[in-house]
Amino acid sequence: GAVVSQHPSRVICKSGTSVKIECRSLDFQATTMFWYRQFPKQSLMLMATSNEGSKATYEQGVEKDKFLINHASLTLSTLTVTSAHPEDSSFYICSAKMTSGNYNEQFFGPGTRLTVL
Amino acid sequence: QKEVEQNSGPLSVPEGAIASLNCTYSDRGSQSFFWYRQYSGKSPELIMSIYSNGDKEDGRFTAQLNKASQYVSLLIRDSQPSDSATYLCAFRAGGSYIPTFGRGTSLIVHP
Numbered sequence: 001g002a003v004v005s006q007h008p009s010r011v012i013c014k015s016g017t018s019v020k021i022e023c024r025s026l027d028f029q030a031t032t033m034f035w036y037r038q039f040p041k042q043s044l045m046l047m048a049t050s051n052e053g054s055k056a057t058y059e060q061g062v063e064k065d066k067f068l069i070n071h072a073s074l075t076l077s078t079l080t081v082t083s084a085h086p087e088d089s090s091f092y093i094c095s096a097k098m099t100s101g102n103y104n105e106q107f108f109g110p111g112t113r114l115t116v117l
Numbered sequence: 118q119k120e121v122e123q124n125s126g127p128l129s130v131p132e133g134a135i136a137s138l139n140c141t142y143s144d145r146g147s148q149s150f151f152w153y154r155q156y157s158g159k160s161p162e163l164i165m166s167i168y169s170n171g172d173k174e175d176g177r178f179t180a181q182l183n184k185a186s187q188y189v190s191l192l193i194r195d196s197q198p199s200d201s202a203t204y205l206c207a208f209r210a211g212g213s214y215i216p217t218f219g220r221g222t223s224l225i226v227h228p
Contacts, residue, residue, distance in 0.1 A: 032214055034215075043205075043218060043219070043220040043221060044161070044205070044218050046215070046218075049214075049215060091158075091160075093160045093161075097214055105151070105163060105166055106151070106163070106207075106216060107163060108153075108160040108161045108162065108163075109160060110159070110160050111159065111160040113158075
């Protein structure tokens with residue numbers, strides 16, 4: 001299957017700092033990438049959809065000025081959590097959509113666990 | 118509003134048994150259906166995709182789709198303790214590339 005990487009896998013930061021998370025599709029081009037957040041024992045929550053070369057589409061309730069998304073190339077999308085606070089501590093997961101013929105499968109990165117002190 | 122319903126479980130089955138996981142969806146326009154497995158503390162992993170009515174088999178896994186009844190199921194034969202995880206059902210409507218995920222069913226396979 002397709003491989004999606006995320007970096008870093010784990011980050012601990014102080015309140016008020018910004019954290020950048022990278023998501024890369026390693027062996028395919030992804031015109032669309034998704035960013036999710038998952039709190040412990042909760043379901044995946046879609047934060048935003050990122051299309052290469054255009055502005056991200058944010059889900060209702062997600063602050064676009066706080067969660068900056070840049071999809072600069074067909075293999076890289078970044079999520080920057082600005083001025084992070086303890087309530088932003090969560091598991092952030094990206095996924096990338098592979099287009100193959102008529103099928104559109106989505107593959108997840110390994111996730112980034114963010115802890116804000 | 119697009120919705121996916123899954124029993125949160127946990128579903129507990131003995132090793133070697135068949136585990137049956139079910140999912141219903143509300144959008145009749147849905148065309149793509151997926152099952153993901155998520156181990157605790159890890160990200161979801163795609164294990165099956167199904168696009169047409171009927172069964173699709175891959176090793177010990179069989180996905181079953183019934184569009185008329187709007188449900189999709191996942192059967193795991195010869196369940197192993199390593200199958201213990203949360204299984205997420207997802208679907209995507211025709212013309213949309215944004216999937217809708219269920220909350221997941223927790224499966225426990227006990228020795």
